[in-house]
Structures are given as structure tokens and as C-alpha cells.
Amino acid sequence: REEYCSKIQEAIEAIGFRGEYLDHCRYGSGHINDTFLIRFKEPEGNVERYILQRMNHEIFKNPDELMENIYNVTSFLRDKISKMHGDTKRETMNVIYTKDGRPYFKDSIGACWRAYLFVGDTMSFDKVENTKDFYESGVSFGHFQNLLADFDAASLHETIPDFHNTPVRYEAFLKAVKEDICGRAKEAEAEIRFLMQREKDMGICMELQRAGELPLRVTHNDTKLNNILIDTKTGKGICVIDLDTVMPGLSIFDYGDSIRFGANRAAEDERDLTKVSLDLKLFEAYTKGFLEGCGGSLTEKEIELLPMGAKLMTMECGMRFLTDYLVGDTYFRIHREGHNLDRCRTQLKLVEDMEQKWDSMKDITGKYR
Ligand code: ADP
Ligand code: MG
Ligand code: MG
Incomplete structure (x- = not known):
């Protein structure tokens, strides 16, 4: 380097x-x-x-x-x-x-x-430490969405093709299971089954976009907390940075990825799965901020599908970790044996928790619409 x-x-x-x-x-x-x-x-x-x-x-x-x-x-x-x-x-x-x-x-x-x-005169944080900062990042990413609502998203280059094309990622996962080149599929039987049981979820959002029911938007695709600069004087998010992955996509995926990484109570590779859960307070803080920032620029359908965006991004991420585990850890750098399987398990546990908290997620996204 x-x-x-x-x-x-x-x-x-x-x-x-x-x-x-x-x-x-x-x-x-x-x-x-x-x-x-x-x-x-x-x-x-x-x-x-x-x-x-x-x-x-x-x-x-x-x-x-x-x-x-x-x-x-x-x-x-x-x-x-x-x-x-x-x-x-x-x-x-x-x-x-x-x-x-x-x-x-x-x-x-x-x-x-x-x-x-x-x-x-700004600061940025690597980890979500409190609801206030997470809320501010929601406002900033929502505002970003709002300002770009009338930008022709289709004119942007798809710099990483099929980045959030979950059905394509699902096909890659099926292929990895079938070939099982490392003989690891038996270690992950439960996780493989979990994903296969949710096959019909994989394409829902992309199909709605194709049918014209969800608009193509400018998406950031790396909506981490530290990609927002927070004004040191006011404590408010002031600038969205790190635009390397700006692409055409779905607003609910940007939102969903923020929830996936920021509203989980545990680390991404936590082995003790009892620690993994969706923190509804953080979920609410981000949702409130995001919808305020969007300022009415999202459609009813997009708001309705926010929980689905969160679930899908989490499922897709877990599926990518699992695929990488099955093909021999070629994409995500690992620091221990089975690291990608551990990572997959936290994501799938989070999906499961979201499914249990689905009604609350719906209530919260409905409350700030
Ligand atoms: P990476 O893709 O490696 O995360 P970033 O574009 O996010 O790169 O930049 C890395 C860090 O540099 C940011 O987290 C932020 O602290 C700082 N940074 C980037 N752009 C600016 C900017 N225009 N003004 C102030 N700080 C910036
Ligand atoms: Mg960055
Ligand atoms: Mg970056």
C-alpha cells in the first residue's frame, strides 16, 4: 500500500x-x-x-x-x-x-x-454509541435522498454490477452449496435451510422496481455512520461523504443496510448469538431521522417496504458471508477459522429477530411516515 x-x-x-x-x-x-x-x-x-x-x-x-x-x-x-x-x-x-x-x-x-x-470542524464515528448520532446519520442520509429525488438515477454508472441484486446473489449461493468445493456445507446445514426457506423474499423488491412500483433512486451503498461528517458545534450531520459506491438502486436498501449494521446490539462476528438482536430504540431513532430527512420524497410503497429493506439487506449480507465460507473465504478477509460462518450466523439471527419484531417495525415506520 x-x-x-x-x-x-x-x-x-x-x-x-x-x-x-x-x-x-x-x-x-x-x-x-x-x-x-x-x-x-x-x-x-x-x-x-x-x-x-x-x-x-x-x-x-x-x-x-x-x-x-x-x-x-x-x-x-x-x-x-x-x-x-x-x-x-x-x-x-x-x-x-x-x-x-x-x-x-x-x-x-x-x-x-x-x-x-x-x-x-466536524467529527465522525466508527460505531453507533448512542441513539442521537444514529438519528443524525438517518437525517443526513434521508436528506441526501431528498436532495437527489429529482436526479436521473438511471444516468449513473453501475460501477459494481448487481451489487444489491439479491436474486443474483442467491444463485451464487445455490451454486456454492451444490458444488461444495471445500466440503463445508454440512457445517452450515441449518443456515442453508434458513436461506432456502426464504427464497421467495429474495426477489420481491427488485420485481417491484421492474414493475415500476418502486422508483429507481440515487443510492449511496455505504451508509455507515462514519460516512457522515457531524458538525462539532451543532452536533448535526452536515455532509455525506464517501461517494465511491453511488449508483442507481433502491432507497429501502440504503435504509436497510444502515439498520443492519447500526441497530444490531452485537458485533458483526459475535459468536454468542444470544447477544444478537435488533434494538428497537435504535431502529426507531434511525427511522425517524431518515424519514424526516427524506421530507416527503419517498413514495407510500417505499415507506411500506422499509422493514423489508432492512430484512433483505441483512439476509443478503448473511448469504454473502455463507457463500464465501462455502467457496473457501476468497472475498471477506478472515481472522480465524470459520469466521465467515460466524458472521453469517449473526446476520441470520438478526433476520430471525426482525421477523419476530415485524409488527413493531411496521408500527414504527408507519408512525413517522
Ligand atoms: P473510505 O472509503 O476509505 O472509507 P472516505 O472517503 O470515507 O474513505 O474517507 C476516509 C475518512 O476521511 C472519512 O471517514 C473522513 O474522516 C475523512 N474525510 C473524507 N473526505 C473528507 C472531507 N471532504 N472533509 C473532511 N474529512 C473527510
Ligand atoms: Mg468511508
Ligand atoms: Mg468508501
Whole structure:
């Protein structure tokens, strides 16, 4: 990784920063890209900060399409926020162009770099510690959905094809069970059965989208808490960041993935399954925030299907862990024997708990509609 970042000075030269370069350091706790904070002294004497990132080329194979998505979405957001008299430098990311007018720079060893204005006086959290922060992230992701409600989602590139195409993921799972190349299927009989019993759920949302009953939306696809910058003064979510996976998709999947990771009382790989459950207080906090942020831009059908979005994202995630376990742990990095099976079990336990709390989930999503 360090080697990939060796050409950082080349990148600093190529990108159209103003003023005189001062210094840079690693920044933040993101796991995907290499992120740096970089400082420039402007001609007026003040110091300006930027975020400089080396994009992860293993995950993102097509930087042109990816940056086009980010550029188009952030330009749209900037126009919208400007019309609403908001602060366009803090409420959306701003891409800094290269000196020759491109949204990113490819250095002499092929690593790709891009820069954004630094949004200062903010904090971000890796884990959900309290309902307030989770609520704020719901407001921010809902607001993001609201601002982009009239953006033509179909014009975005699908940078990771079939990312939340659950039926396609289900087919891959069936294939892994059938081939059972590691002889592990017998270890996971109960989990395999659990998923097969829910086969008819897998395609529900995609079919509704195809039938025109659920709209295609701009989705973020990485709606973790730490992808929201929270204003240190007001404590409010101010900017949605990390737009690498912005794609056309379903609003209920963005919502559902937030619930999956944030409203679970246990860690993603907890072995003691009695600790795994859906925390209805956290569920309510996020739902309230999300629907407030959406400000009426969701359809009745989308609101009705929010619980389904949460269940489906959890089931899909559990199914991906199980598939990876069956094919020999080739995608998710493991730190112990059976790690992916453990991860699968927490997700499926969470699905089961959601099914038991279904009426409450319905009541809560209905309450804030
Ligand atoms: P990753 O995909 O690796 O998570 P992110 O784009 O989320 O990368 O960036 C990593 C971290 O850098 C973020 O969690 C945040 O703390 C910080 N960061 C990213 N962009 C900005 C920005 N425009 N202003 C301030 N901080 C930022
Ligand atoms: Mg991030
Ligand atoms: Mg990311």
C-alpha cells in the first residue's frame, strides 16, 4: 500500500490546489482508500486544507465511471444547496480538478488520485454509541435522498454490477452449496435451510422496481455512520461523504443496510448469538431521522417496504458471508477459522429477530411516515 502512495508528490503537483504546498499526513479511519490531509498556504496568507485520496484500484476498476458519478452527483447537490442558500462548501463534497481539467490524476505507476475540499470542524464515528448520532446519520442520509429525488438515477454508472441484486446473489449461493468445493456445507446445514426457506423474499423488491412500483433512486451503498461528517458545534450531520459506491438502486436498501449494521446490539462476528438482536430504540431513532430527512420524497410503497429493506439487506449480507465460507473465504478477509460462518450466523439471527419484531417495525415506520 505504501508503495502505491509513493507518488503522492506527483499528485500534489498535478492537482489544481491554490497556493504553496505546506505538508500532508494520513487522515481518518477509512479502510478502502488511502486518505491524506494536505495543507496549502494561499496567496492571501491563510492556510487551506484539502482531502487527497489514492483510490483503491482493487475494488474500483473503473475510475472514469466512478469519478463521473461522483462529479455529477456532487455538482447537482451543489446547485440544489446553493438554491436553498445553504453552504455549498460544507454540505456537499467538492471535487478539486487537476490542472489539466480532469476529476482525478493517474500517476506514473498507475495509481489514481483525487482531491476534495476539506470539511472542517466536524467529527465522525466508527460505531453507533448512542441513539442521537444514529438519528443524525438517518437525517443526513434521508436528506441526501431528498436532495437527489429529482436526479436521473438511471444516468449513473453501475460501477459494481448487481451489487444489491439479491436474486443474483442467491444463485451464487445455490451454486456454492451444490458444488461444495471445500466440503463445508454440512457445517452450515441449518443456515442453508434458513436461506432456502426464504427464497421467495429474495426477489420481491427488485420485481417491484421492474414493475415500476418502486422508483429507481440515487443510492449511496455505504451508509455507515462514519460516512457522515457531524458538525462539532451543532452536533448535526452536515455532509455525506464517501461517494465511491453511488449508483442507481433502491432507497429501502440504503435504509436497510444502515439498520443492519447500526441497530444490531452485537458485533458483526459475535459468536454468542444470544447477544444478537435488533434494538428497537435504535431502529426507531434511525427511522425517524431518515424519514424526516427524506421530507416527503419517498413514495407510500417505499415507506411500506422499509422493514423489508432492512430484512433483505441483512439476509443478503448473511448469504454473502455463507457463500464465501462455502467457496473457501476468497472475498471477506478472515481472522480465524470459520469466521465467515460466524458472521453469517449473526446476520441470520438478526433476520430471525426482525421477523419476530415485524409488527413493531411496521408500527414504527408507519408512525413517522
Ligand atoms: P473510505 O472509503 O476509505 O472509507 P472516505 O472517503 O470515507 O474513505 O474517507 C476516509 C475518512 O476521511 C472519512 O471517514 C473522513 O474522516 C475523512 N474525510 C473524507 N473526505 C473528507 C472531507 N471532504 N472533509 C473532511 N474529512 C473527510
Ligand atoms: Mg468511508
Ligand atoms: Mg468508501
